[in-house]
Amino acid sequence: MNKTKKIPVLERVAKINEQIADENRALLRANNLICINIMGSPGGGKTTLIENTIIRLQGEKKIAVIEGDLATTIDAERIMALGVDVLQINTGGMCHLDAPLIRNALKKMDLSSIDILFIENVGNLVCPSSHDLGEDYRVIIASVPEGPHKPKKYPVIYKEADVVVITKADLLEYFPDFTEKILFNHAKEIQPEILTFSVALKRNESMDEWINWVKSVKPKIRE
Ligand SMILES: Nc1nc2c(ncn2[C@@H]2O[C@H](COP(=O)(O)OP(=O)(O)O)[C@@H](O)[C@H]2O)c(=O)[nH]1
Numbered sequence: 001m002n003k004t005k006k007i008p009v010l011e012r013v014a015k016i017n018e019q020i021a022d023e024n025r026a027l028l029r030a031n032n033l034i035c036i037n038i039m040g041s042p043g044g045g046k047t048t049l050i051e052n053t054i055i056r057l058q059g060e061k062k063i064a065v066i067e068g069d070l071a072t073t074i075d076a077e078r079i080m081a082l083g084v085d086v087l088q089i090n091t092g093g094m095c096h097l098d099a100p101l102i103r104n105a106l107k108k109m110d111l112s113s114i115d116i117l118f119i120e121n122v123g124n125l126v127c128p129s130s131h132d133l134g135e136d137y138r139v140i141i142a143s144v145p146e147g148p149h150k151p152k153k154y155p156v157i158y159k160e161a162d163v164v165v166i167t168k169a170d171l172l173e174y175f176p177d178f179t180e181k182i183l184f185n186h187a188k189e190i191q192p193e194i195l196t197f198s199v200a201l202k203r204n205e206s207m208d209e210w211i212n213w214v215k216s217v218k219p220k221i222r223e
Pocket residue numbers: 040041042043044045046047048049123167168169170171199200201202203
């Protein structure tokens with residue numbers, strides 16, 4: 001009788017991702033930098049939030065960015081135009097980043113000079129949630145035109161999130177079914193500890209609470 005223990009392939013791949021995510025975390029810790037993984041739908045405002053955060057923290061924090069995209073360097077070029085170090089990862093067809101891709105990117109960066117590393121994940125509310133990258137914090141972007149029910153429809157990504165940022169708050173008057181309260185309540189039903197911010201990036205308004213959080217973050221203590 002064959003007594004070899006069979007581990008399903010997906011389980012093995014997930015385990016390898018976990019191991020490499022832990023190695024990434026150790027490398028980030030050794031270089032004393034905070035890593036924030038920005039996730040959300042395509043077009044929600046991920047790149048715009050990162051751009052505005054860079055502008056607001058210029059001269060205060062040294063920021064670098066890893067840009068994940070299926071194809072193109074469009075977002076990376078937007079970030080580079082701000083004079084910030086950016087590393088582009090094109091995933092081909094893959095709908096998320098994973099820990100090995102981040103490990104390869106980290107090897108190419110001068111980590112010792114960075115305070116905060118943003119990762120812009122591939123625009124998607126499903127795939128990125130199940131891939132630990134070694135980040136400290138997970139931030140979900142929820143833009144007003146997407147409607148207030150996304151946390152209920154995509155609970156898995158919210159369950160693992162530390163922060164939700166409502167973007168495009170300047171458009172609230174055009175979306176009467178969307179209130180910040182409804183979205184935040186839905187998010188808190190799924191993840192009671194989640195921090196909540198709301199910004200209107202087009203007008204660069206109401207960024208203060210978000211910016212204060214970014215400035216104050218410490219490495220995440222993991223249980
Ligand atoms: N009105 C408005 N538009 C925004 C806001 N944030 C982003 N956008 C626009 O939404 C579009 C997609 O933004 P982008 O940051 O590229 O989204 P990403 O795909 O999530 O990175 C762009 O045309 C942005 O100018 C906002 O707060 N208000």
